[in-house]
Amino acid sequence: MEHAGKGFITSIERFKPHTFQAELGEGLFMSHSHEHDELTLILDGEGYYSSQEQNIKVSKGDLILIPSKLHHGFVCTKPWQGISVHFSYDKVPAYSQYLFLNAYRQPVRIRSSRLNDEHMSWAELCLSQMEKEWKSDEKRDDSYDLMRIAFETILLLFHRNTATLQAPTEKTSDREIVQEVLKEIHQCYNTPITINEIASRHFLSESMLRKKFSEILGISPKQYIINLRLEEAKRLLQQTNKAIDYISSEVGFTSSSRFYDLFVKSVGVTPLEWRKQNQHAH
Structure with a gap:
């Protein structure tokens, strides 16, 4: 049976160990943007991701979310490798859309999450499975389900490892109640x-x-x-x-x-x- 398409993923790329020469200077941070959102897992090495208002140091175990159309740059300072997934937000499954409502509370900023070793292995396994299904020429309908489950798992790992600091309140606000209701609905x-x-x-x-x-x-x-x-x-x-x-x-x-x-x-x-x-x- 011919598969309907590659779904919500537009590309999956692995980047391999490399460093830039120091004389390149500021060109290392030359900004660019994508029409699609980006999810990147750093598998090894160190570097920086930058936007107009940010300069974030990243290393092995960091999971990075970059909104579409956000101008950003990156530089490797210690030979690194990782996996990047570009995807269309309007085509991601329903529960993933809810997770992005949380991830992009500040939609013009890069968001990152530090995974522990166990969660990093889990995320890498999920990304590898997504890559295998996405690149396969013999797709089946369960390919969509496998990619969906893997994608949702990675986003849940992102949220579990992101520190959320909230001021204590005596009374739950209406907006917080609706936010919880939205979570239940999407689940x-x-x-x-x-x-x-x-x-x-x-x-x-x-x-x-x-x-x-x-x-x-x-x-x-x-x-x-x-x-x-x-x-x-x-x-x-x-x-x-x-x-x-x-x-x-x-x-x-x-x-x-x-x-x-x-x-x-x-x-x-x-x-x-x-x-x-x-x-x-x-």
Whole structure:
């Protein structure tokens, strides 16, 4: 079966040991930017990543996230090697999108996380599996799932090893509650969750949660879940050859007919028509 495409990844590159000559001077930090986001793991050596406001020292075990279109530069000071993945944020799976909401609280900055030895080995294994699946000429539909799981694992390792300093508060703010609700939704959007269940976990009535959620995000939690399911369905339609009814169930719709109706209402064409129009638009 022909694979639908390479999905959310646009490139995976390994950089090998090298150093620059000192006489190159400031040219070492000549900035550039990418149309896509970048995730880089330093496997060995040392160096610096820089942007207009930052100059971050990195070494073995550092995991680096660079937002798209951010001008940045880098220099190796001790022979280094690593793996870089460039990807399209708008095509990453739903839970990964939530993780990036946290990672890019300051979207114009480079973010880094220091992994311990065990987590570095885990991240390298995940990146190697992603690289193997992405470069394979014999892709299957489970290739997408393997890359998704590996990608989410790396992002979770990034968050686990990033120190987050927050001032203690006596009362959880509405924005913090909505942030936690978003996390739950992105984790469980493909299960038969209800707004009432989510609200009860935060000691709120359903109507109060709807009010807080809508005030902050401009959309009801129910519609947010529907939109998230539809966006994930579109990614699966474009990036895999999975059957449409299977995709409907996988993203959380219990009724195929409801999925079709909501998809047509949102997109204007049927899932099959949308797939034909977009599956090879890479």
